[in-house]
Amino acid sequence: MSVIIEVIRKLFTHEGGSKEIAKERLKLVLIHDRTSISSEIIDLIREEIIQVISKHLEIDRNGVEFSLEGEENSVALVANIPIKGLKRHKKKS
Amino acid sequence: MGKVIVITSGKGGVGKTTAVANIGTALAFMEQKVVLIDADIGLRNLDVVLGLENRIVYDIVDVVEGRAKLKQALIRDKRFPSLYLLPAAQTRDKEAVSPEDMVKLCNTLKEEFDFIIIDSPAGIERGFKNAVTPADIAIVVTTPEVSAVRDADRVIGLLEAMEKSESKLIINRVRSKLVDRGDMLSVEDVLEILSIDLLGVIPEDEHIIISTNRGEPIVSNNSSPAGKSFMNIAKRILGEDVPMNMYTEKEDLFTRFKRFLKWR
Numbered sequence: 001m002s003v004i005i006e007v008i009r010k011l012f013t014h015e016g017g018s019k020e021i022a023k024e025r026l027k028l029v030l031i032h033d034r035t036s037i038s039s040e041i042i043d044l045i046r047e048e049i050i051q052v053i054s055k056h057l058e059i060d061r062n063g064v065e066f067s068l069e070g071e072e073n074s075v076a077l078v079a080n081i082p083i084k085g086l087k088r089h090k091k092k093s
Numbered sequence: 094m095g096k097v098i099v100i101t102s103g104k105g106g107v108g109k110t111t112a113v114a115n116i117g118t119a120l121a122f123m124e125q126k127v128v129l130i131d132a133d134i135g136l137r138n139l140d141v142v143l144g145l146e147n148r149i150v151y152d153i154v155d156v157v158e159g160r161a162k163l164k165q166a167l168i169r170d171k172r173f174p175s176l177y178l179l180p181a182a183q184t185r186d187k188e189a190v191s192p193e194d195m196v197k198l199c200n201t202l203k204e205e206f207d208f209i210i211i212d213s214p215a216g217i218e219r220g221f222k223n224a225v226t227p228a229d230i231a232i233v234v235t236t237p238e239v240s241a242v243r244d245a246d247r248v249i250g251l252l253e254a255m256e257k258s259e260s261k262l263i264i265n266r267v268r269s270k271l272v273d274r275g276d277m278l279s280v281e282d283v284l285e286i287l288s289i290d291l292l293g294v295i296p297e298d299e300h301i302i303i304s305t306n307r308g309e310p311i312v313s314n315n316s317s318p319a320g321k322s323f324m325n326i327a328k329r330i331l332g333e334d335v336p337m338n339m340y341t342e343k344e345d346l347f348t349r350f351k352r353f354l355k356w357r
Contacts, residue, residue: 018275018276019276019277019278019279020275022238022239022278023278023282025239026239026242026286027286029239029243030243030246030286033243033247034246
């Protein structure tokens with residue numbers, strides 16, 4: 001029965017659905033817009049992460065890559081930090 | 094002390110000026126003392142939407158530059174005695190006024206008026222900063238379109254950065270038939286994307302075009318759905334709890350059929 005109603009409904013309604021396309025496009029473009037606004041914040045995060053990591057590891061500061069990447073409905077912070085070596089911690093007495 | 098409200102959008106042509114004119118008129122209708130400021134220097138429009146274009150003597154730049162007193166530049170709307178307009182200058186640009194000038198101006202007006210409503214120009218440059226800086230409350234206007242929602246998102250971000258914590262959204266020109274068949278973003282869709290409090294929804298309404306042609310505010314027309322929505326927005330601004338019409342009720346086949354019969 002519900003199938004028949006659905007068929008009749010489809011006959012009556014003009015099946016558009018372009019709003020789903022609009023919504024998807026908007027979401028994607030906003031991921032980009034929102035992250036590009038906060039480039040100062042990314043720089044700040046980069047500095048702080050480098051500080052924390054370099055406490056324990058020797059890293060190549062010039063080779064550090066940082067970016068925000070939008071994937072479908074989520075944003076990922078991608079960091080590429082080349083490690084030169086391990087720092088030897090002095091044992092506390 | 095009065096409240097300063099800015100109406101802004103980012104994108105042009107979404108209905109800021111119409112919203113300012115009608116919310117202002119509705120508030121004046123409810124016995125509030127209201128002044129509307131056109132901050133779109135160089136491209137003034139609020140005067141023609143209100144039908145007051147023939148009564149301008151002095152404008153906001155004259156006041157800021159000391160050629161006229163504030164009282165001289167204010168135009169009183171004869172149809173709504175507690176409604177006033179401070180017009181923009183048409184022959185100058187946005188740089189003629191600074192955000193500090195606007196703050197000073199609004200502080201003076203606050204002492205005499207219940208509401209100061211600023212019509213922001215489109216864009217996010219100087220004119221936007223002039224309009225937003227003195228505001229206590231920001232109202233963002235958008236339409237259910239990709240470009241308008243995108244610009245609204247940018248503006249909401251800028252308002253946050255300017256520490257305007259009280260921002261509210263008006264969704265204008267909603268066409269329920271298109272929403273119904275899935276060809277227009279619904280109120281819920283827009284809210285999900287922008288995550289901001291909703292102040293009101295205005296349906297697409299041809300009465301707006303007619304009333305703008307005549308230079309009469311739509312809220313004086315009882316048969317206009319958009320006019321009613323603007324009236325409800327004014328009530329909400331005054332703290333009244335008015336139920337929200339979302340214009341998105343999905344009609345089932347039965348109601349569709351009933352409506353079909355009624356039309357015949």
